[in-house]
Amino acid sequence: MQEKIIELLKKYANLKEINLEIPPSPELGDFAFPCFQLAKIQKKDPVEISLALSKEIKLIKGLEKIQALGPYLNFFVDKSMNAELILKEILTKKGKYGSRNLGKNKPFLVEHTSINPNASPHLGRARNAILGGSISSLLKFQNYKVQTHYYVNDVGKQIALLVLGCRKNTRFNQLLKIYIQMNKKLEADKNLEREVFGLLKKFEDGDKATIKRFKNTVDICIKGQKAILKELGIEYDLFDYESKYLFNKQTNNLLEKLKSTKRLFEDEESRFVLDQSGFNLAMKTPYLVLTRSDKTSLYPLRDIAYTIEKMKKAKNNLVILGEDQKLYFQQLKAALSLLNHPSPEVLHYSFVLLSTGKMSTRKGNLVLLEDFMKKAVKKAEKKSSKKIAKSVAYAAIKYSLLRVSNDKNVVFDWDQALSFEGETGPYLQYTYARSYSILRKSKFKNNKINFSLLREPAEIELIKKLGAFSEIIEKASSKYQPHLLANYLFLLCQNFNEFYHKYSVLKAEKEVKEARLILVKAVNQVLKTGLKLLGINPIEKM
């Protein structure tokens, strides 16, 4: 209908671009056209223009009324036709309703999470994984062939340090403590630093025993991280190991290629450095250091090699990184462009802050994802069965991180995060369960539905909301912003609960009951699809 109105306006108003708005309240109609632009062009009062247009434009099928109100031209659509169109579409497309097939089966590579293999993930990292999980689902829903990658940083000083602190039988839950201890020691003891680099050099030179030690530690860590994230329903198609690019000599090849850009030079301390001036990088000197003095590689060099390979796998390529990587990513991009390679798209997210201040591993001021999960499950178990408790708890966790726009800090507060009331994941699940419960108690027959019986304001609002689903999904998936979907679903639930309290479905008069059942079914379907896209389990009883 929206498209039809735009066509109509283009004809009458003689404009190429029509900016159709949705009025602030339903009494003002379903769509509105502000006449200010026209007023400027025609040099007339916008109020007059809107009045003139309201008389001039002839109604088309599906359009009930056109009304001028001040400088706005308001369009009222035929409610029952609208209801029929939207509800029928939902019930025929079912789980596919909302997808606009943006992907057309093209490949899409999403790299996310990529936590350093040094300890159990804290909430900041969880934000990456949860965002990544939802975005991947959204892209799949749009028919992209999505492949998720996890980049394992199994090379470098921090890993070497951890390896030194680990034994063969070290367990995953000891890693954090070890990591913190080793970092403290490092500050005090200069000899340890030498030892760390010595170990790293042995690793890079391919010493078999050392490689085995590294692998042992990294495996413990990745296994642990994987398990936690899997528990949350987040899984990966591929784990890419950074060390691969070291051992297959790609870093060496890369250095050779970079030499041809004439921007690679050896500095006074005999490190290889890439001159990136001209890329408008906000740093004192726009250099990217690629190796240490002993010519062992640094992270950026390996990352360039990895990214080049990654880009070959799919044209559509996204990486999710913390905001601390903003400048670094620009540097990576610059390096790639010097080599005439494309770069992935990037989504940066801001960090999770604690109400007591910043998260700091060393100060112990941090919340581990697994602790959060345990506490949430414990709380949920008080109200529901064990099986459901997990779903509810994880819904709360995911929603609390997904509801906030990615460029804002999430402020974490235990009370708020463990709340299952109000704007929370469990509220969404509860609403879904409620709608399901109505459907369970009724039988569907293939009767002819009289859609004009859905005429209460709450019903009309609900239908309108359902009709907006595809647009929300398109925005959320193309801008990589699941919070749009999260907020939408909450509003949809509010609408539904309002309807639920005001009107009875099962006890309504036969024809009304049938029409309302269709509405409930449609809400149930959209909620189910939407919740899954957020990575939240729709549960039928709770």
Place this chain on the structure above:
RNA sequence: GUCCUCGUAGUUCAGUCUGGAUAGAACACAGGUUUGCGGAACCUGUAACCGGGGUUCAAAUCCUCGCGGGGACGCCA
């Protein structure tokens, strides 16, 4: 110091990209919903655009200067 980013009720967030009609919620607070399809719900109320300047018929939204939070700025990754 330089650059990026955010600033909306007591608190936590939508809305900012693409400027339009009375800025929308949640939590907290105060009050209410007895025989109804699930009260993890619903209804009513109090309460907000960080400050100055600018652009515009119109600014929470765009520009600019402050102030405040977060992030970054050469052998960490």
